[in-house]
Amino acid sequence: MISVQTWSDAQRLWDFQQMNHEPRPCSVGIGLGSHDLGVADATVNLYQRGMFPLIVFTGATSRTTRDRMPKGEAEHYRERALELGVPASAILVEPEARNTGENINFARELLTGRGIDVSSVMLVSKPYEERRAYATARKVWPEVEIVSASAPMTLAEYVDSLKDLRLVLDMLVGAQQRLLIYPEQGFMIRQDVPDSVAAAYEHLCSEGFTSRLMPTE
Structure with missing residues (x-):
């Protein structure tokens, strides 16, 4: 109580943490790893609504997730997306990031290495970390448009x-x-x-x- x-x-x-951005089509959706598998669900929902053609799931493990997601946050997100009908060809996995800055930087490096042109990114996070994700992305990836998103929950x-x-x-x-x-x-x-x-x-x-x-x- x-x-x-x-x-x-x-x-x-x-x-305050919620940015209240209106979802709009972006080059890629990046699902930020965490303890909350609902982030994967929210990312899939946005993908299925046509908000982006490609998903990057990013995240290793942390003290919160090492027991419940032993294969790594990004890999468990990928498995969930496949269960929900996303084709494997639409998912990239970045398995090393251990904080929000690394999530974004490593996802960017992965996309660059694949020769994928990115002008806008939809960052999908837990509802209470939209603003943190946005502020981080604006610092480390300032040249792209950033849209923050999460599951619409109270x-x-x-x-x-x-x-x-x-x-x-x-x-x-x-x-x-x-x-x-x-x-x-x-x-x-x-x-x-x-x-x-x-x-x-x-x-x-x-x-x-x-x-x-x-x-x-």
Whole structure:
């Protein structure tokens, strides 16, 4: 159980992370690896709607996924896409990336190595990491148009799908911290953070939702 205030703070971070981009046709869709197989489902849905002709799934494993996705996040995403009817010829796999910057850089290198021309990218992520993915891509791949996308879910629906409220809140706080500290480290572009979002982040930290925070010293 959490307080009404804690839920309100989580909702504020959730809303801020979503970019609310209108999906439009792009050169390629990149499904960013994570613990959430729903990212693969969202990528397939967009592919089947004609938003892109080619998918790149990118991701190795992490402490969160090494047990549930032992073959690597990208490979498990690929298997899910095949189950959902995507032809193997429409999927590329990048199995080495271990963070968002590597996801994007390594996917770009893979596409370049295949001689695939890219002018626009649809980044498909977890719903609470749209803004982080967008800010990272704008920094490391500024020459292409970036569209952020995710499964159209409310915070309550997402928590219910994972059955793990603490994990979701910890991840929300971690994603927000990276928006605050990564621009100074050159990993993403800087974005304005409303005072209300900053206050929500600080309150959630004080409530102990800190397991996904990066060390700052």
